Every structure is written in structure tokens, then in C-alpha cells.
Amino acid sequence: MVRPQDRKFVTADPDKCIGCVVCEYACSMVNEKTFNPNKSRIRAMRMGPLVNLAITCRHCEDPACVAACPRDALKQEENTGIIRVDENACNGCGWCISACQFGAMNMHPDKKIVFTCNSCTDNETKEPQCVKWCPEEALTYVTAETLAQKYRQKAVRNLFQTAEEAKKEK
Amino acid sequence: MFAYAGKILHVNLTTGETKTEPLSEEMAKSYIGGIGLGIRLLMDNSKPGTDAFDPDNPIIYCTGPLSGTMGPTAGNGYAVVSKSPATGGVGEAKAHGFFGPDLKRAGYDAVVITGKAPKLSYLWIDDDKVEIRNAEYLKNATVNDTDIKIRDELGDFYIRVSAIGEAGEKLCRFAAIINDEFRAIGRTGMGGVMGSKNLKAVAVRGTHDVNVANLEGFKEYIKMIHERMKGPATKKYKTLGTPENVLVLNSLSALATRNWTNATFEGAQKVSGEYLNEHYVKKIVGCATCGMRCDHIAVVPEGPYKGSTSRLEFECLWSMGPLCGVDRLDAVIEAMRITNEYGMDGISIGVVVAFAMDLYEHGIITKEQTDGIDLKFGNAEALIAIIHKIGKREGWLGNILAEGTARAAELIGGDAYKYACHIKGLELPGYDLRTLKTAALGFSVSFRGACHLRNGAYSPDVKGKVNRFKIEKGRGKMITDESHMYNIIDSLIVCKFSRGTYYDGWKDLANYYTLATGIPMTPEEMTKDGDRIENLARLFNIREGKGTRAFDTVPYKIKNFPVPDEGPAKGLCVSDEELQIGLDDYYASRGWTADGIPTVDRLQAVGLGDLAYIAEGAMKVAQEAKAQGGN
Numbered sequence A: 001m002v003r004p005q006d007r008k009f010v011t012a013d014p015d016k017c018i019g020c021v022v023c024e025y026a027c028s029m030v031n032e033k034t035f036n037p038n039k040s041r042i043r044a045m046r047m048g049p050l051v052n053l054a055i056t057c058r059h060c061e062d063p064a065c066v067a068a069c070p071r072d073a074l075k076q077e078e079n080t081g082i083i084r085v086d087e088n089a090c091n092g093c094g095w096c097i098s099a100c101q102f103g104a105m106n107m108h109p110d111k112k113i114v115f116t117c118n119s120c121t122d123n124e125t126k127e128p129q130c131v132k133w134c135p136e137e138a139l140t141y142v143t144a145e146t147l148a149q150k151y152r153q154k155a156v157r158n159l160f161q162t163a164e165e166a167k168k169e170k
Numbered sequence B: 001m002f003a004y005a006g007k008i009l010h011v012n013l014t015t016g017e018t019k020t021e022p023l024s025e026e027m028a029k030s031y032i033g034g035i036g037l038g039i040r041l042l043m044d045n046s047k048p049g050t051d052a053f054d055p056d057n058p059i060i061y062c063t064g065p066l067s068g069t070m071g072p073t074a075g076n077g078y079a080v081v082s083k084s085p086a087t088g089g090v091g092e093a094k095a096h097g098f099f100g101p102d103l104k105r106a107g108y109d110a111v112v113i114t115g116k117a118p119k120l121s122y123l124w125i126d127d128d129k130v131e132i133r134n135a136e137y138l139k140n141a142t143v144n145d146t147d148i149k150i151r152d153e154l155g156d157f158y159i160r161v162s163a164i165g166e167a168g169e170k171l172c173r174f175a176a177i178i179n180d181e182f183r184a185i186g187r188t189g190m191g192g193v194m195g196s197k198n199l200k201a202v203a204v205r206g207t208h209d210v211n212v213a214n215l216e217g218f219k220e221y222i223k224m225i226h227e228r229m230k231g232p233a234t235k236k237y238k239t240l241g242t243p244e245n246v247l248v249l250n251s252l253s254a255l256a257t258r259n260w261t262n263a264t265f266e267g268a269q270k271v272s273g274e275y276l277n278e279h280y281v282k283k284i285v286g287c288a289t290c291g292m293r294c295d296h297i298a299v300v301p302e303g304p305y306k307g308s309t310s311r312l313e314f315e316c317l318w319s320m321g322p323l324c325g326v327d328r329l330d331a332v333i334e335a336m337r338i339t340n341e342y343g344m345d346g347i348s349i350g351v352v353v354a355f356a357m358d359l360y361e362h363g364i365i366t367k368e369q370t371d372g373i374d375l376k377f378g379n380a381e382a383l384i385a386i387i388h389k390i391g392k393r394e395g396w397l398g399n400i401l402a403e404g405t406a407r408a409a410e411l412i413g414g415d416a417y418k419y420a421c422h423i424k425g426l427e428l429p430g431y432d433l434r435t436l437k438t439a440a441l442g443f444s445v446s447f448r449g450a451c452h453l454r455n456g457a458y459s460p461d462v463k464g465k466v467n468r469f470k471i472e473k474g475r476g477k478m479i480t481d482e483s484h485m486y487n488i489i490d491s492l493i494v495c496k497f498s499r500g501t502y503y504d505g506w507k508d509l510a511n512y513y514t515l516a517t518g519i520p521m522t523p524e525e526m527t528k529d530g531d532r533i534e535n536l537a538r539l540f541n542i543r544e545g546k547g548t549r550a551f552d553t554v555p556y557k558i559k560n561f562p563v564p565d566e567g568p569a570k571g572l573c574v575s576d577e578e579l580q581i582g583l584d585d586y587y588a589s590r591g592w593t594a595d596g597i598p599t600v601d602r603l604q605a606v607g608l609g610d611l612a613y614i615a616e617g618a619m620k621v622a623q624e625a626k627a628q629g630g631n
Helices: A022-032 A064-068 A095-099 A129-133 A144-169 B025-031 B034-044 B099-105 B143-154 B187-196 B215-229 B232-238 B242-251 B273-279 B314-320 B329-342 B346-361 B380-392 B395-401 B404-412 B414-419 B437-445 B458-462 B475-492 B496-501 B506-517 B523-543 B556-560 B576-590 B600-605 B609-630
Strands: A008-012 A043-048 A051-055 A074-076 A083-085 A139-143 B007-012 B018-022 B059-062 B078-083 B090-095 B110-114 B121-126 B129-134 B160-163 B177-179 B183-185 B199-205 B281-285 B295-299 B309-311
Touching: A008 A051, A022 A043, A022 A129, A064 A074, A064 A095, A129 A139, A139 A144, B007 B129, B025 B034, B025 B523, B034 B059, B034 B078, B034 B090, B034 B110, B034 B475, B034 B523, B059 B187, B078 B099, B078 B187, B090 B177, B090 B187, B090 B523, B099 B160, B099 B199, B110 B121, B143 B160, B143 B199, B143 B329, B177 B187, B183 B187, B187 B199, B215 B232, B215 B496, B215 B506, B232 B242, B232 B496, B242 B273, B242 B314, B273 B295, B273 B329, B295 B329, B309 B329, B314 B329, B314 B346, B329 B346, B329 B380, B346 B380, B346 B395, B346 B404, B346 B414, B380 B395, B395 B404, B404 B414, B414 B556, B437 B458, B437 B475, B437 B576, B475 B496, B475 B506, B475 B523, B475 B576, B506 B523, B523 B600, B523 B609, B600 B609
Parallel strands: B007 B110, B121 B199
Antiparallel strands: A008 A139, A043 A051, A074 A083, B007 B018, B059 B078, B059 B110, B078 B090, B090 B183, B121 B129, B160 B177, B160 B199, B177 B183, B281 B295, B295 B309
16 A cells, blocks of 8 residues: 655755756756756746746646546556656647646657656665756655645744744834 | 757848858867857958948857756856947857757857848747747837747747847947846847847747767766855855955955045945845846856835846946945846846946946036936936936937947047046946056956956956056966956856866866867867967957057046045056056067067967968058158
């Protein structure tokens, strides 16, 4: 039985991510042996100087992309949650692209089939390469549970900090 | 070829014709890319004496060999080269951000644009597909609006746009080309050249791979640079940023204030890097592939300019702050924001305004001529008002100032030239040359006019490596050696903020080049490339009648207005005598004649024998002039 606590995915901290796209280059370097953001499994959005975020597959429970595929080309790996693409079955219709709310499904420019995060792990760090290369330490490889804990801790810390400051002001 | 695209694109805007030619390995190795390749292409694709705004003057977009790779800071650059409408000599500037790598991925090491479009247009480079498209709906649009609207029109968020604003369209001689909202091809008026061609923007989408020769070696190399970028070499840029210079230079009596009237600023604290970061900086972001980050994004939290947002670096903070006597950062941030919107050089604009303020204070221009603006030093509202006028070329003064200080002084006449602080027509950057005299010499010989980034000559002065209060023998060689390094930095197009991370200097850079391109390169060969590029640029200036000794000088104010501030620098200015000593020393170290012309032997030694005729012609003219002078 695989628990959600076991499945890890890459997430970007909006406070830290600066949209430098080092993750895109690292991804294409490691997975495609070339430099080309169009072949990256993680993409950064820079909507303005203060609005930046890198996004990739979050290995959803009950993933919409898998459900959307009319050719059963997408399968979610039981243990890891990684979405695997059957390269023979996929015909690049892109239905999964519109199904994904994060825009994490990409069309491979050469192969003309979809591809997404494969959690490529680094031998040293046991984390995906984009996480290893991120110069801002904005990317983390987490489970849904550790991510929830992180934000819970932050919320509680903020609450108490605000209360302390309010006390001081009085 | 690895790392290089191996292709040069030619576009004629008059006829709409496009063609490509291959980039030879010899050309690549000799001129690297960026400004080196660009200046060679400028030389080969232009006729002597062509006016900067003539359709025949080519404007050349160049990538570097590392553009499009993961090279930290190097992966994201591009350069633009043309004849400068400000100096009449070599115009060049580089910008980072996100534009450069797409141009490389589209398949081009350089794009040579000539001619003039019949109506306002933009160039759309979509890999192999090249199209000149209508831009009339973008007339007078800001740089950022142009970026957004072109991406909307073409329907792809990831398209990169390098555009001019209203100032460029109106042929301002210090207009910039800007990408990614605030990344500027800032200096030497390249935006004006774009405007003269009716070219509003270059939009590019590149989808091809960029491959390096030795992927494993390259990966290890960039990992090393990433690690070094976390260390002391880049600390300044990641913490206070370049505005740290405000208090440093102020303490050295080197913070040019009120158009080089003073060398210290009483309001320095209020415009310091410390103050900026504490009160205004919201986030520090970075360019594509960068392992550091330096873009201090400042937001005004309250007051008349509430919400105004801009990136702010030392040079522009200084030019619109201390140099105009303005001690309000909220106004400086707003001034920077609108300067970017109009698309102007953030250094030149401040110097131009400070020049006008100086004239106003001295009664050379009147309130009538300023359209009622009280153009006193320190008047922040006046600073903003006059920038709007210059950006739009509005009113008598706005129109004249858009010509830059050198031409504006001529147009105004009388004593105005005494207050015009430029070298070869390019406005001085943020160092008081009266108290930083290696810089005075270095700036005077820079091939693009007054510039701190052609040879970094301010550095030995500021770091206390030399007696900065005088010019003496030995400075020439210092400037010569550094100029080679700066030429290579701008040809590889690595960011100058990263220069401290190449611990082994030439060895590191040559290795970087070979790992990426597979072309063998020794540190000695690369140094020679730097030397070749310097001589090439000099030859272009000579060919255009702007490259001899008489043009290597410092402004009147630097020579004739001693520093009045109390302290060790009181009374200093740059004497003509010491400048001449410096020039002799510099020319000797380069192997140039006393007129500042490269000798034929020297040109052959750096592989520019094919252009020796330019030097020979200039020497003949110089001899004839001397013979006539003797009669």
C-alpha cells in the first residue's frame, strides 16, 4: 500500500524563486543532453519582476492528465506518482495538456509527444537535478505532507510574531 | 560547430530581403562573438563616413558563443553594435535577461540589419522564418507595452522582445534598446539607430538545441562557477548591490555631485545603497541561467510616486540623484521607471539633465526656455518633468537635450560647452575624474567615449592600488591590459558582475571557451583576441575621423573647475599636462604612434594587416597637417 506521504514532487517557493530558469537548463542538460528550455520538464514563468514561479508536475493523486488521455498512453507509477508516457501510444493530441491545471504537461519539440517530470534523481543528493542546481534553494523535493507542514509552521510562526509585535506596540 | 550557431543573418529593411551566410571558424576564434564579432561585421558592412542615422549604417545584433548554454550569466547575453549617433565612432552595448539565448536558439550568431522600413515595423525572427511586420499600432508605445503587445499578437508568452520606446523613435541620440522591462542596451544611442530605421523591435523565438563540445566538462565548470558565485566574489551584487558605491565614492571625494560642481554630496546617506535596500527594495531577482542575482527591484511605498517600481543600479541612481543634487529616492525610482519607458540610457539622461540644471543655475538658459520648469539642482519634480520632455522631444529644451550634451552645448552656444560633461560625445558615468585620475586616462581613451566598462580604470583608484590624485607612467599599461580583458568579457558576453568568479582570469575564460566550442584556445591567444578587438575598434574610429589623439580627452569642467570640497581632494582637477603624459604612456604601451594611430607592424602582429590601410591613411593626414603647421 503506497501512502501519499511516500510520493515526492518538486515545488517552488514563491518567496524564493526568481525565475532565473537555471532549472530549465539543468533539466534539459540532464535529461536531453542539450541546452534547450523547450525540452525542459520544469518551466519558469516570469510575469513581471516580482511575479516569478517555476512549475512542474505535482504527481497529483487521481491525475487529470491520465484520465484525459483517450489512448491510455499515460500511466501513474504506483510507488512514486510519476506520470509515465507510453511513447508508442501517445500521438501528441495534447488533451492532457489542457487537462493539467498547472501547465505541467509539455509537448516535446522533436518527438511530438508529451513529456513531464520524471523526478530524475541525482546520485549524490537523491533529489531531482533541478533541485540540486537551483541557486536560490527555491526548489524542494517534497511530499504533500511535508509541504503542508512547512506552510503550517510558517502560518503559526507569523501568527505568533504578529501577536508579539502587537503586544510590544501596546 | 558547437555552441556557435554557425550562421549570420542579413536583413535589408528597405527591400525586405533576407539572406544568411556561414560564420567561419576562423572568424569565430578571432573575434569570439558579442562586440568583437559585431565590430568586425560593422567594419566590413559599412562605408566610411556613413551617418549613424543613414539607412546604410548597419545595426548588428550579436550573441556570444556561450549564449543559449547554461553558462551562468554568459548564457543570457546579447550585444548590439552600430555606428553611434552620439560619438560618430563605434557604438556598442550589451544586455542580459532572456533575449540573447532565444536569438542563438533561432540559429544566429549575428543579425546584420540595414536599410529603412517604409513604415514603423518590427522584425520577427521565428527560427528560420524571418518577417518584417507592421508596428504602426505601437507608435510611441513604451518598451514594456511593446513587449507585451507583440507577444500577444504572435500568441506566445515565451517570445522575447528587444524594443525601443518613444525616445528611440524620435531619434534621441542616447536612446536605448531594452528587453525584459529594464535590461538595456543602454549606452551609445543604439535605440536611436533603430528608430532611424523605423524598426520598433526585434522579436525572436528560438526552438533549436544549443550543444556544447564537452558536456561533462562544461557541466563541471559551471558547477564550479555556481559555487564561486555563492562566495565573496559576488557578495556585493547579492547584498546591497552596486548602490553600495554611493557612500564609498562619497568618502573618497569621488561622488560627482551637481554636474561635477562638487565631489561629495551632503545628501549621500539618503540615496545610499543602505537606505535604498532598507526602504525600497522588495525583491532581488536575476537573469536567465544566472547563479547569482543582482536586480534590486525597488518599489516606492508611499507619497506622490507610490507604487512606482524599477530596478535600480548605482550608475542611474547616481546620475539622477547626486549628479542632479536630488536626495529623494522615491523621485529617483520614478525617474528611472520613466527613463526605461521612453527607452533612454539611464546614465546619459541624468548627465544631460544635470548639464541643463548647471546652465539654468548659471543663467545660460532661462525659465522661459524650460517652459516654466524651475530647473534648479535638487528639484526632484523638475527632474521628472524634464525627463518627460526629453523622452517626447517636447519644447525647445526637451528637443535640444535629446541630442545629448555634446550637441546640445553646440546648439545652445556661448559658454554652454564648459558644462557639457562628455568624452567623444558620450556622457560621463558616475566617477569624479578629478579625484580618480587613472579613470580620467582610461575614460579618455575608451573607444566608445566616456565609459567605466571599457577598461575598468576606476578600479585601481577606488581600491587604493595607485596614487589616484595623479597620472603617472605605468597607468598606460594597466589600462591596456585591462581593456583586453573587458573586450573578451563583452565578446563572450559574460556579465561583468561575475568577473570576480574567474579566479584564474585568462586561463578560466579560455578553458570556458574551449569546453563550449571545442575550438582550442590558449590564454595567450585569447589575450591577443582582446588586443585585436581594441585595435579594430580604434581603426573604425580612425576611419570615421574620430580616432586620433585630439579625441582622447576629458571634459572642460574636469580640467578647469577644481574640487571645492574640504578634504584631501580640495583644489584638484586634471591638468592638460598630466593627461598628455598619460596618453604618451598609453600609446607607447599599445605600440601606437604619438598621434594615437596603430602602427602597421602592430596591426600585422594582431592579425589586422588587411585593415592597415586605414592607419596608413591617417598617418599620412597627420604628417601633412604637421608639415602645414610647420610652414
